[in-house]
Amino acid sequence: xxxxxxxxxxxxxxxxxxxxxxxxxxxxxxxxxxxxxxxxxxxxxxxxxxxxxxxxxxxxxxxxxxxxxxxxxxxxxxxxxxxxxxxxxxxxxxxxxxxxxxxxxxxxxxxxxxxxxxxxxxxxxx
Numbered sequence: 001x002x003x004x005x006x007x008x009x010x011x012x013x014x015x016x017x018x019x020x021x022x023x024x025x026x027x028x029x030x031x032x033x034x035x036x037x038x039x040x041x042x043x044x045x046x047x048x049x050x051x052x053x054x055x056x057x058x059x060x061x062x063x064x065x066x067x068x069x070x071x072x073x074x075x076x077x078x079x080x081x082x083x084x085x086x087x088x089x090x091x092x093x094x095x096x097x098x099x100x101x102x103x104x105x106x107x108x109x110x111x112x113x114x115x116x117x118x119x120x121x122x123x124x125x126x
Contacts, residue, residue: 015059016033016057016059017029018055018056019054019056020054021054027046028042028046030056033107034103035095035103035104037089040090041087042085042086042088043086045079045088046086046088048075048088049073049075053071054068054071055068062102062105062106063101068099068102069099070094070095070096072091073091074089075089075090
C-alpha cells in the first residue's frame, strides 16, 4: 500500500497553521487531519522523510489549550501545479492523550459542519 494515503482524514475545520517548534518557521496550512496524520499545503517543498517537532496554534481555546504540540514525520511531498503549491503528507508521532482528544473534537466539529451543510442543501432543494 502506498505511503501517500493510509489514514482517513477530515478537512480541517479551521484555518490551522503548522509551525516547526525548533525553528519557529511556518511550514504550511493544514488542509486535512486525522488522529493518525495530516496533509499540509505550503509554498515551499517540505523535506521528507523527516521527523518534525510541530506546533499548531488553535483559533480558540479547546480543552484548556491554545496549541497542539506533537511530532510529525513527513512521508511524501508533491507539487500541485494546478494550485501552484506543495502538498505534504505527515504521520503524527508522540501524540499525547489530550492532543488526541483535541484532534478528535476538531474532526467531530468538521463532520457536524458538513452534516449541517448537507441538511440545509437538502431542505433548500425540497
